Amino acid sequence: MDSFVKGLKCINCEEQYPISPMFEGCPRCRSEHFSANVAVDYDYGRISVNLSRQAFAAWKGEGLWKYAPLLPVGPAAYQISLQEGGTPLVKCGRSSEDLGLKVMVKDESRNPTWSYKDRLACVATAKALEFGAAVTTIASTGNHGAATAAYAAKAGLDCIVFTLPTIPLAMKGLMQGYGAKVIATTWAGRFKFITHGVHNLNWYPLGTYATPLPTGNPYGVEGYKTIAYELCLQLDWDVPDLILCPVANGEGFFGIWRGFKEAKLLGLIDKTPRMVAVELMGGPLSHALKENLDYPQTVPARDSVAFSINGTISSYAAFKTIQDSDGMAIEVSDKDIMAAQEILGREGLYAEPASASSIAALCKMKRLGLLTGISSAIGIVTSSGLKDPGSTSQKKGDLPVVEPELKQLAKVLKEHYHFSSSI
Secondary structure, three states, X not given: OOOOEEEEEEOOOOOEEOOOOOOOOXXXXXXXXXXXXXXXXXXXXXXXOOOOHHHHHOOOOOHHHHHHHHXXXXXXXXXOOXXXXXXXXXXOHHHHHHHOOEEEXXXXXXXXXXXXXXHHHHHHHHHHHHHOOOEEEEEOOOHHHHHHHHHXXXXXXXXXXXXXXXXXXXXXXXXXXXXXXXXXXXXXXXHHHHHHHHXXXXXXXXXXXXXXXXXXXXXXXXXXXXXXXXXXXXXXXXXXXXXXXXOOOOHHHXXXXXXXXXXXXXXXXXXXXXXXXXXXXXXXXXXXXXXOOOOOOOOOOOOOOOHHHOOOOOOHHHHHHHHHOOOEEEEEOHHHHHHHHHHHHHOOOOEOHHHHHHHHHHHHHHHOOOOOOOOEEEEEEOEEHHHOHHHHHHXXXXXXXXXXXXXXXXXXXXXXXXXXXXX
16 A cells, blocks of 8 residues: 655654654653654645545445555555454433433444554554564553553564553453463553663553653554544534543543544544543643643642543643643543443443543533533543443442342342332
8 A cells, every 4th residue: 555654743843753663752852841742744635635525435444444544554464453443433312411412422342352442552563563573562551451462462473561460350361361471560660661672672662651741652643543533424524512532641532633633634524623631630631731831740649440541641742632622621530430430321331430531521511511502522432341340349339139039129129229119
C-alpha cells in the first residue's frame, strides 16, 4: 500500500521529525518540567483526492486496517489483527429519558481483550514489526498490559509487562494468559526498567515511561482515531455534541479527537464534538484548568476503585485536546462511578468502574447545569466490568442464601432486593 505518512510533528512547537522509534516526545520542547507529544503527520491533500463519504465507507480491511490510509503502517504484511474495532454504539433509553438528551455508549468492551487498548496495541505492535523490534514492553496495571501481551503473541514477539503487586487477579491472569513475562515491582521501578530496555536493549515500548509528562507511543495513539471514524459511520455523519472519555495519560482521549479533526479536515463532517476528559477528584487536568496552568502538573496520589484512571499526571496531548475542542475536564468520585456502573447495568452493559466514569460525568454535568443546549452525548465505555468484578461484589455484598422454601424466597426478595412478589 502506498503510504501517506509524512513524518512526526510536535503538537506544541510543530517541529517535524522523520518516522523513527521516537517515544519520549519532542526534544526541542523538552525541559525539566515539560514534554510535548509528537504525532504522526499525513499527506492529507493526497488522501483527500476523490474522497467522499461513500468512498470512505467503502474502504476495506481486516479489523482497524479498514482505515489503513490514515494509519502509520505501510506494508500489509505487518498489519496484524485480532478483529479489533467495529464495536457497537448502544442507545441508552433510560439514561436519555433521565438526562433529557440522546445518550449513547460506544462499548469498547467488545474488543478482543475487552478494552479499547486493543486499538493502540494493534497499531503500535504492527509498527514494532515494521521497525524490526523483537521485544515489546509496557508498564501497566491492567488493560494496557493485557492488550500489549495479546498483540505481541499474535505478532510472534516477546513481551515484558511491568506491573504492581496489587493488580486485580483478573488482570494478572489476562497478561499471563497471553504468554507475557509479567513482573511486579514499584511504581517508579517499572519506568526505570523500561527506560533501560529502550535505551540499551532495543525494547519497543507501547506506552509511556519517560518524565516529566507522559508522551507514550505516537503510533499506537493512531489506533484510537478509528473510534471517531466508526462513530461517524454509525451516526451517518451526524456528530454528537459531546464525547466523554475516561482519562489517565489521555492517549485515547487525544486519539479520538485526532480522528474527528481528520474527518473534518477531509471534508467528511461539518463539525467536531466537544471533548470531555473524565478524571477522579483532584485530577491533573482539572487542576491545570482551575489554576490556569500551561500544562498538567503532578497531583497527590489518592485511593480509588477506578484504578485504570488513578494516575497523578496526565499528558500535554490530553490538555491540548480540551483546549482545541472547547472541551472540559469533569471530576467524579467513587460514589459517582459506582452509581454509574449500576445505571449502565440497567442498560444491559457491565463496565469496569473506570469505564463507567464517562456516564458518571454526564450525570454530574446534569446536576451542575452544564448540559444546556446539549442534545446528544456519547460515553466511551473503555473496558469490561469483568476486569474488576471485585469492586461490584464489594458494593453489592454477599449473596443471600435461602433454604428451598417459598416463604423464605419471598422474604429475601422483599428485604434484600426490595422486590415484592405473590409467590
